[in-house]
Amino acid sequence: MKSILRDIKKENQYLISIVSVCFVAILCWFTRDYLDYKIVGYLLLVVVSLLAAFLDIFPVLLSAVLSALILNFLFIKPYYTFHVSDAEDSLLLFLFFLIALINGVLTHKIRKAEKILQIKEIKVNTMKLYNALLDSLSHELRTPISTIMGSIDTIQSKTLTISEENKQKLYSEIEKASLRLNHQVENLLNMSRLESGVIQPKMDWCDLKELVYNVLDSLKEDLQFHKIVVVADENLPLFKLDYGLMEQIIYNLVFNASQYTPKGAKIEIKIQYNADIDFEYNPDKLMPCVITIADDGNGFPEAEIDKVFDKFYRLQNSKTGGTGLGLSIVKGFVEAQNGKVTLENKEQGGSVFKLFFPVPVMNIKEISNE
Amino acid sequence: MNNSAEILIIDDEVQIRKLLDIALESNGYKTLFAVNAKEGLTLAANHQPDLIILDLGLPDEDGQIVLKRLREWYKKPIIILTVKNTEDEIVKALDNEANDYLTKPFRTQELLARIRTALRNIDRNENEPIIKFGEISIDFTSRIVKLKNEILKLTSTEYNLLSILVKNEGRVLTHQYLLKEVWGNNYSDQTQYLRVFVAQLRKKIEEDSNRPKYIITESGVGYRFNTS
Numbered sequence: 211m212k213s214i215l216r217d218i219k220k221e222n223q224y225l226i227s228i229v230s231v232c233f234v235a236i237l238c239w240f241t242r243d244y245l246d247y248k249i250v251g252y253l254l255l256v257v258v259s260l261l262a263a264f265l266d267i268f269p270v271l272l273s274a275v276l277s278a279l280i281l282n283f284l285f286i287k288p289y290y291t292f293h294v295s296d297a298e299d300s301l302l303l304f305l306f307f308l309i310a311l312i313n314g315v316l317t318h319k320i321r322k323a324e325k326i327l328q329i330k331e332i333k334v335n336t337m338k339l340y341n342a343l344l345d346s347l348s349h350e351l352r353t354p355i356s357t358i359m360g361s362i363d364t365i366q367s368k369t370l371t372i373s374e375e376n377k378q379k380l381y382s383e384i385e386k387a388s389l390r391l392n393h394q395v396e397n398l399l400n401m402s403r404l405e406s407g408v409i410q411p412k413m414d415w416c417d418l419k420e421l422v423y424n425v426l427d428s429l430k431e432d433l434q435f436h437k438i439v440v441v442a443d444e445n446l447p448l449f450k451l452d453y454g455l456m457e458q459i460i461y462n463l464v465f466n467a468s469q470y471t472p473k474g475a476k477i478e479i480k481i482q483y484n485a486d487i488d489f490e491y492n493p494d495k496l497m498p499c500v501i502t503i504a505d506d507g508n509g510f511p512e513a514e515i516d517k518v519f520d521k522f523y524r525l526q527n528s529k530t531g532g533t534g535l536g537l538s539i540v541k542g543f544v545e546a547q548n549g550k551v552t553l554e555n556k557e558q559g560g561s562v563f564k565l566f567f568p569v570p571v572m573n574i575k576e577i578s579n580e
Numbered sequence: 581m582n583n584s585a586e587i588l589i590i591d592d593e594v595q596i597r598k599l600l601d602i603a604l605e606s607n608g609y610k611t612l613f614a615v616n617a618k619e620g621l622t623l624a625a626n627h628q629p630d631l632i633i634l635d636l637g638l639p640d641e642d643g644q645i646v647l648k649r650l651r652e653w654y655k656k657p658i659i660i661l662t663v664k665n666t667e668d669e670i671v672k673a674l675d676n677e678a679n680d681y682l683t684k685p686f687r688t689q690e691l692l693a694r695i696r697t698a699l700r701n702i703d704r705n706e707n708e709p710i711i712k713f714g715e716i717s718i719d720f721t722s723r724i725v726k727l728k729n730e731i732l733k734l735t736s737t738e739y740n741l742l743s744i745l746v747k748n749e750g751r752v753l754t755h756q757y758l759l760k761e762v763w764g765n766n767y768s769d770q771t772q773y774l775r776v777f778v779a780q781l782r783k784k785i786e787e788d789s790n791r792p793k794y795i796i797t798e799s800g801v802g803y804r805f806n807t808s
Contacts, residue, residue: 412800417779454667
């Protein structure tokens with residue numbers, strides 16, 4: 211509420227301060243015969259204090275001056291003059307004006323200090339995020355670079371004699387390191403695409419089964435010791451999604467599962483949709499498309515489940531490398547397509563990522579019969 | 581195979597030029613190098629290379645414009661090599677009649693395979709009546725497709741789609757291009773047809789339609805008929 215009020219335009223702030231003082235004054239004026247003018251003074255003070263809590267300094271000062279004038283003009287005898295006959299009343303009016311002013315100025319100062327504190331806090335948080343980024347980046351990028359440089363140095367060394375077998379091993383380390391480096395750079399680029407807000411999903415008809423198998427094919431090296439199961443209808447309809455973003459999402463989730471589950475673990479990718487829908491295609495009708503990626507590994511620590519989608523977040527006891535970007539990219543890309551992603555642990559062990567997209571759906575039978 | 585072919589590489593990165601020089605020379609190709617668009621266009625005109633590898637991010641001119649200018653007279657294969665891996669950029673290059681594209685970082689083996697395919701396609705007689713790939717043969721005069729010597733029953737749309745893919749073997753055909761060629765101009769954004777018919781065709785010609793060997797998906801861009 212505060213932040214909303216603070217965003218009000220200057221002119222409107224003046225208007226609000228005038229209107230609220232006048233409004234209370236008019237209310238009091240009707241009850242002038244029953245209400246002591248001192249009470250009216252207190253009421254107007256309350257109004258000024260309230261305004262001070264929300265508005266800028268000048269509208270507040272205006273309300274202080276205005277309420278003092280109104281108090282004098284309407285409520286302090288003689289009515290309808292700015293003349294004050296009683297010495298006590300003069301003192302009261304003077305004190306009223308003083309308190310209103312101090313009130314306004316103090317509140318304004320407190321708010322200013324609060325704002326500075328907030329900015330400081332944001333700065334500290336940005337620094338924390340920045341440090342987390344630097345930490346994970348320097349580790350994630352420097353490790354493969356060191357591997358490449360070290361291997362090359364060893365191969366090039368004139369003083370060492372290296373067996374052909376060991377040379378081959380070093381070559382394969384260089385290859386792995388460069389693939390890893392490429393993967394991390396890809397993640398960083400995707401993250402900065404998300405951050406800069408330039409992602410505009412190109413929604414088009416996707417054959418999700420084809421897409422999933424395509425991704426699995428590109429990950430076959432990482433998945434060679436895993437059991438992969440794809441569950442999808444023979445006549446899976448087409449869904450309107452962004453093919454490129456979907457590829458990245460599935461890639462990151464399956465890649466993650468391959469890294470964090472032991473050899474031999476099962477990874478299941480399931481595509482579900484509302485099977486009862488009458489397939490009259492209607493471009494405005496959105497149907498649920500649910501993709502689950504489940505594994506029977508060790509699952510995620512319950513306490514950390516809420517944080518895994520945060521930027522740069524890595525599990526406390528994470529042994530495998532990672533920038534902590536993979537899952538936050540998943541979240542960003544899912545949300546860019548108006549979808550939702552959740553993570554749960556299964557009772558019998560392992561974790562389930564569930565992607566939910568409300569999308570137009572098209573029955574393929576209609577087309578293939580044409 | 582025409583391995584003494586001359587290849588022009590237009591790329592401003594010295595490291596890439598060195599790498600390509602070694603990779604191509606050791607595979608028997610002759611190489612020519614240009615470090616910018618101006619030099620590239622001159623070398624292409626003077627030497628008439630058999631194939632051009634073009635980087636899209638050149639210092640003096642947008643690669644897409646270079647591509648267009650080359651295509652005004654150069655009919656041989658052009659392979660795009662680029663760090664810009666956005667779908668739009670790739671589709672634009674293919675629309676500008678690039679034969680193929682690879683994004684950096686790329687694998688040398690992959691590039692060599694693409695070069696071989698592109699060069700093979702020039703040698704092929706356009707009017708060959710029968711084309712054979714592995715276990716598939718297509719007779720264009722009688723419109724008969726055989727798999728393992730057995731006639732495949734294809735609908736006419738399936739046949740049209742397959743024949744256009746096969747005739748452009750190794751080349752990436754964009755969604756839009758395929759839709760226009762097979763279904764007609766009004767269908768250029770109706771990707772659902774392509775998705776469904778590609779899936780159907782795969783079920784008929786691929787051993788495992790989930791792991792296709794012939795009809796390869798180029799994600800977000802189009803499809804390629806692969807025989808290597």
